[in-house]
Amino acid sequence: MFSSRLLALTPYTPGEQPRDRRYIKLNTNENPFPPAPAVQQVLANFSAEELRLYPDPEALELRRAFAERYGLAQDQVFCGNGSDEVLALIFYSFFDRAFGPVLFPDITYSFYPVFCSFHGLDFTTIPLDDEYRIRITEYIEKASGIEYSGIIFANPNAPTGIALSLAEIEVLLKQVRSDRLVVIDEAYVDFGAESAVSLIERFPNLLIAGTLSKSYALAGLRLGYAFGAAPLIEALHCAKDSFNSYPISRLGQKLGCAALGDPDYFFRQRDRLMAIRESTADELRRREFRVLPSMTNFLFTSPPDGRAVDLFSSLKKKGILVRYFDKARIDNFLRISIGTAEEMKRLIEAIDEG
Ligand SMILES: *Cc1c(COP(=O)(O)O)cnc(C)c1O
Numbered sequence: 020m021f022s023s024r025l026l027a028l029t030p031y032t033p034g035e036q037p038r039d040r041r042y043i044k045l046n047t048n049e050n051p052f053p054p055a056p057a058v059q060q061v062l063a064n065f066s067a068e069e070l071r072l073y074p075d076p077e078a079l080e081l082r083r084a085f086a087e088r089y090g091l092a093q094d095q096v097f098c099g100n101g102s103d104e105v106l107a108l109i110f111y112s113f114f115d116r117a118f119g120p121v122l123f124p125d126i127t128y129s130f131y132p133v134f135c136s137f138h139g140l141d142f143t144t145i146p147l148d149d150e151y152r153i154r155i156t157e158y159i160e161k162a163s164g165i166e167y168s169g170i171i172f173a174n175p176n177a178p179t180g181i182a183l184s185l186a187e188i189e190v191l192l193k194q195v196r197s198d199r200l201v202v203i204d205e206a207y208v209d210f211g212a213e214s215a216v217s218l219i220e221r222f223p224n225l226l227i228a229g230t231l232s233k234s235y236a237l238a239g240l241r242l243g244y245a246f247g248a249a250p251l252i253e254a255l256h257c258a259k260d261s262f263n264s265y266p267i268s269r270l271g272q273k274l275g276c277a278a279l280g281d282p283d284y285f286f287r288q289r290d291r292l293m294a295i296r297e298s299t300a301d302e303l304r305r306r307e308f309r310v311l312p313s314m315t316n317f318l319f320t321s322p323p324d325g326r327a328v329d330l331f332s333s334l335k336k337k338g339i340l341v342r343y344f345d346k347a348r349i350d351n352f353l354r355i356s357i358g359t360a361e362e363m364k365r366l367i368e369a370i371d372e373g
Contacts, residue, residue, distance in 0.1 A: 024139075031133045035144040043365055045356040046340040048207075048317050050236035052292070053358075055284045057277035058237070065270055076260070081272045082332040084279040085244055090195035091215055094249040097256065098275070100266040102206060102230035102243025103130060105255075107169075109226060109245065110134040112258045113200040116141060121167035124153055124330060126349055128173050128204060140168065151179045151311055152321075155187045159194040169200035175207045176213070178344065178354040180313030182212035189215075192222045200314035203227045209289055210296070218248055233249075233276045233316055242267065242275045263269075292316055292357055296339050299355075299363045306370065315358045325351040330370070337369045 034047035053059075082096040089096075099105035114121050116139060123131050126142040135142045143165075145157050153172055162170065170191075176184035192201060205227055208214045219225050226247040232238035245255060267275070278285075300310045300318055307316065307323040322330050331343040331353055342354040357363065 020226045028136055028262045035046050036118045038303050038308045039319045042338050043289055043336045043362045045358050047231055048356045049238050052236055052288045054236040055278050055281040057281050058274050061273050061277045066204060069269055074265050074272055076264045078267050078272050083275040088279045091246060094252055095246055097245040097252045098267055099243045102228050105228055105243040105245050107134055108258045109202055110138050112254045114140050114168035118168040121168045122161060122170045124172050126146040129175050133169060143214045153180055153183055155191045155280050158191055158285050170201040173204040173206060175212045175314040178319050179311050180315040180317060181311055182314035185213040185215060189218060192225060197224050198233050200226060202228060205229045206233060209292055210315050213312040219247050219368045226251055231278060237278060240274055242273055293362050315353050319352050319354050321352045334369055339366055339369055
């Protein structure tokens, strides 16, 4: 009854969404602030009658809203039901077993190997350096030595939080072959890093993936995007329409437009979050935690004794959930999402209680 494809899958494990008690939830990088007020307004005015009809399969208004917000043309924008779906369609459309493996870092978003297994692709990982940074030169070297399907990494990377500069991304794009896709997953780019969106005019093999889940505080809505040259976007539509023609609901398209239409609110909340991040990082460093330089809405940090799993358990007992990865090279670290100032104060108190 079960296909061999299914039996070969090892699914992604998301951070837990507990139901047993109320936690201070710092484990899945959700935004602690509410979405833009216009989102609430659209919800209040939405008529159930509208749900009788199918949504626009091309999500034209939503794509126009993205295009306006990011200085693109509508045909350079693709939207999907969360960036996880967008990424799944990217892996399907541009990576091919016959081209060779997909290249990505040994420590990065752990969904990439899952997409590979789902689509029957091989992958080769390239280790981060000793400071947990992506080394562009290693990708250039690897890409010149072997046949490969394409390159993908998150920038800023997860769960390290460290960002590459736009100049480094440009060097990579100039040095690798132009007939293989480079995907920059910018899920966290809004929290202080440089987006590569300005490069898509010059590099027809560049796709940027992103999401409204984190910086727009809309994880529950499920809206993701890809930006790239029109032929790449057209290819993604071909894949989408062979799988699910209506991935974004009527309500979802309207709410997305509302969120994108209020950049002032967006920047205010973002600045607030980044300030909390920096003060929390200072508090942790004062307690001799190692804290990697974060350009995201989380901190990747190692306690002074390196016993991250013990700290994870003691925080959980105190009602604070963070993320621990039982994985070589990072099992002495915790990933802590940035919450409200009060939540972070409680975190530091819990750490001090021991
Ligand atoms: C959160 C995250 C995603 C997925 O975002 P959704 O739009 O919520 O599916 C993709 N990539 C990275 C690196 C992420 O951290």
